[in-house]
Amino acid sequence: MKRVVSPCNTTGPYFPREFSDGNEDLTRRDGATARGEHIILAGRVLELEAKPTWNMVLEIWQADANGVYRHPLDPRSAEVDPGFWNWGRARTNQDGWYRFRTVLPGGNLRIPHINCAVLGIGLTRRLVTTIFFAGNMGAAPDPVLDCVVDPELRRRLIARRDPSLDADGAAGYGFDVILRGEGETPFFVD
Numbered sequence: 001m002k003r004v005v006s007p008c009n010t011t012g013p014y015f016p017r018e019f020s021d022g023n024e025d026l027t028r029r030d031g032a033t034a035r036g037e038h039i040i041l042a043g044r045v046l047e048l049e050a051k052p053t054w055n056m057v058l059e060i061w062q063a064d065a066n067g068v069y070r071h072p073l074d075p076r077s078a079e080v081d082p083g084f085w086n087w088g089r090a091r092t093n094q095d096g097w098y099r100f101r102t103v104l105p106g107g108n109l110r111i112p113h114i115n116c117a118v119l120g121i122g123l124t125r126r127l128v129t130t131i132f133f134a135g136n137m138g139a140a141p142d143p144v145l146d147c148v149v150d151p152e153l154r155r156r157l158i159a160r161r162d163p164s165l166d167a168d169g170a171a172g173y174g175f176d177v178i179l180r181g182e183g184e185t186p187f188f189v190d
Contacts, residue, residue: 023089026060026102032083036065036103038170041131041159044096045118048181052096056120058177060100060131061087062113067106074108101170104133111142114159118177127187131175132158144188153186 027034045056063069064081071077071086080086090098105112111132118127130144137158148154156178165172178184 023087024098024100026062026085026088026100027083029083029085034064034084034103035081036084036106038101039104040099040101040165040167040170040172041114041175042097042099042162042165042172043159043174043176045092045098045120045177045179046096047179052092052094053120053179054092054094054096056092056096056098056118057089058091058098058100059087059089059117059119060102061115062102062105063108065103065106067108067112069108076108101167104136107140111140111145112136113142113144116177118179123179127177127179127185128189129177129185129187130157133173134158134160148186156183156185 027038041060045053045058047053061069064084064086066076066079066081068074068076068080069086070080070084074080084103088100088102090100092098102114105114113133114131116129116131118129132142132145145154145157148157159173159175162172162174165174176185
């Protein structure tokens with residue numbers, strides 16, 4: 001009798017070798033262009049010993065440039081920028097690079113930030129982190145950032161301005177996601 005491993009006996013999720021692209025640009029929706037400062041958010045997803053990971057999926061969701069979410073629970077959702085998606089998805093290439101075109105998020109009740117989830121082969125659940133921006137930290141408290149008390153860990157949540165990532169009039173910001181090992185990105189339970 002031949003034994004075959006069934007999907008219920010293996011660990012997922014399962015990602016196709018080819019992943020449809022096109023959700024990396026959050027700045028165009030229904031023929032309109034997003035208001036605010038357009039930026040490029042790019043970096044690498046790395047494992048132990050800075051090994052790049054390919055075909056990882058990153059999903060981001062954020063407020064528009066005015067700090068409004070496209071969500072019915074946002075009391076200002078009627079004011080959302082019609083040209084902005086608020087959500088995007090990208091995958092890493094063979095060298096571990098991902099890239100989004102988005103806007104610098106506005107503040108609402110929190111410091112301006114982008115929420116990020118990482119999914120891929122070898123992860124048993126999605127990893128969630130928050131990306132803040134250097135020079136845009138503000139004096140207001142932030143419940144997520146405030147739960148990370150170690151200054152070194154806090155530093156790992158900050159995207160830095162990187163002119164080498166500038167493209168098409170958009171300022172570049174670099175943010176690497178380190179899955180494990182030295183320099184690991186702080187992840188949060190969602």
